[in-house]
Amino acid sequence: MVFSDIPFLFYFLPCFLGVYFLSPKKLRNFVLLVFSLIFYAWGEPVYISLLLLSSVVDFVNGLAMEHFEGKRAKQRIFLCISVFVNLSLIGVFKYSGLIVESLNTVFGLSISAPAVELPLGISFFTFQTMSYSIDVYRKDIKTEHNFLNYMTYVCMFPQLVAGPIVRYSDISKELTQRKVTSDGFVDGCIRFLVGLFKKVLIANQIGSLWDYVNALEERSSALAWLGLVAFSLQIYFDFSGYSDMAIGMGRMLGFSYPENFNYPYICNSISDFWRRWHMSLSVWFRDYVYIPLGGNRKGKARQIINIIIVWSLTGFWHGASWNFLIWGMYFGFILAFEKLTNFPKMLPKAFQHVYSLFIVLIGWMIFAVEDVGGIKTYALQLFGAEGFVSPQFFYQLNNYLLILIAGVLLSTPIAAYAKKYVQKNKYVSCAVSFGACICGVLLIIASLAMLIADSYNPFLYFRF
């Protein structure tokens, strides 16, 4: 099940909210857990066992580490077990196919690849349970003794399949004592709606343009760039929309999940981009890989190596395909370059943005085209290998112009500025709120229309 489909909106969400808020507070974690397991099993009836395995292993590890309080060596064994089990799960279920296939190609072998499908959300929940064990080991958090609360943390459906990656420390207090205020509930609900609009009304609409461009064999330069712009907007509105829906639902229940996106496309350098894009993942890699590797404390050379390692892993996390590794390394090298030089800070402001967006767009090409030969072809076409403009470009531009403009504007904080500006005057503010409220209702209806009438509703993170 995904948040942006009719079964979720019409049946799952109302049922869940009804049962949840009618239950006494003591039972709410249990209700949340049961609904979460149904939510997961709806898409992955078999692999729910992996989710349970990963959770139980780390719960037991946490208890064991507490038992061996003061005995670092023994604690370390349990830490290793956690890391080993979780990475093995990811390794077997996500990467084994790719690795076997690549070995076959390189060495001319014919080992049969294990026939496993990628379990939904495996990269998210293993990272969460691992972070729990590591934090217990580091004494950043206390061991959770209540299995129900712990399971609720790992499995709760708002963030289970597509993040944000919530760390135990983010919500440990809220697991036992969370307050749901009517303000929080309403704000959360509106955040959810905003996410829904982003996903259904913008990402899905623009996504079909990228699918069209990607399926072509010959693209004029203008069309190839238009395709990349479409994909950039699609993945941003899809992913951040999904995070908004998660954060919003969390809020409705009284949880505060970490923010995941902060207008990434207004970045003025690539370092800045990664402080704004999928923040919960970047922070995870920073805290559990980059800093333990020595971060920037062991000299420039070591720092550069660390950056490249961390970004290679970040890239590879996005899917079992070599292009994601290349995508990560690409950013690793650019970040290293930015660290070593004063680039792009010495450029005028406008050029800093142009440079950053250029790098990001080329990055999305590596990310989205997937096969390495295709990336090369696409790159050549970006720079005119099949001519600079074509009728298809004008045709598609004509079809998608309005939605592209909306996408570009809404990926900047323009709406937030406008809100601030409007709030200066009480009457204007009231009128605008009224208008926004009516628009909101219309957009809900439009979103439902899209979901009912159009079968195009991709789930982009099935490879994560």
Next chain:
Amino acid sequence: MNKFKFFLCASSLAIFTLGGIVSIAAPDVEFSEDENRILQPLPEIDGKAIVDGDFQLQMNDYLTDRAAFRNEFMRIYAFSQKLMGKSEYNGVYVCDDDWIIEVYNEPENTVQICDKFNKAAEKTGLSCSLMLIPTAVSIYDDVLPPNVSFKTTQRDVCDYFYSNTEMNCIDLWDTFENNRNDVQLYYKTDHHWTTDAAYLAYKEYCSTLSFEPLDKSDFDIEIVSDKFLGTTYSKALSAFPSYDEIVAFKQDMTGITVTYPQGEGELYADEFLEKKDKYSYFLNSNQSQVIIENENVDNGRVLLIVKDSYANCLVPFLMNHFEKTVVLDTRYYRNGASFAAEECGATDILFCFNLNTLDTDTAIAGIY
């Protein structure tokens, strides 16, 4: 708290909840007339399907398909696509002058399909003809949205077929191009051709096979409906449609019997004129087999027509030149054309398909 926010929050939850309740309460609809497709039925609970996740997928489709106010939402969807400035959505181009034309996709199976046709024709050893019908997307390309372009056109595909077959090729391009401004060759709201276009095709067939075609004046031309909104309209769902007229070239039917699998019947099915799918008026929709016997003809010739729905309004013309005309829809017939030809004692065969769905037509699987 801001009361507007509260209102928005409350209305969203109310809309979702009511949507669910109304959807459950409403009776199941099996077929969507607007979309012309069968909706997902309620899947059966089955342990294996649940473990595989198939049950859940079908359940998702079922719940989406039976959502309350489905038809209204379809209209809102179409309207919002238009609002976004799109001229292509739901598989149609919304064109100038109220034309709604089916999208033409890059063909992928030209070589294989051509091969299938040739093998089928060879195996029969009879006089075979091939009629590939261009659609509105080619003939009225001047009304398409600006800059629509095709890598491979219908004309390219047609040329490939015609230059790679031994069959008699009935080339409709010239006659359609010459007559496109004088008569409307396609419905503006449907993907089919009009009876006028079929008449032109009939004349072309006759001149290729050296028959003397009947003149227009031999028919009693009648407008049987002026309220036709066809399949392309259903996809575009524009708010102010322009209705199409359906014309029938009627004639004296003495000595002519029409037999459907369920028994004797009429050439034209009036009951469909009251329904949405009015093109089914011709030959009673798509029947697996129709046999037309004409006692007025005495030339010993039997025609087998292997076809898609375009031929339905062409058959009434052709039947005037054969003792027996057998119309076969290969979607329901998997024994191949040569077997069917032997079965009915055919002397002539006509393969008749439109160029838009030729590439993906499932009926073609049964040809050879």
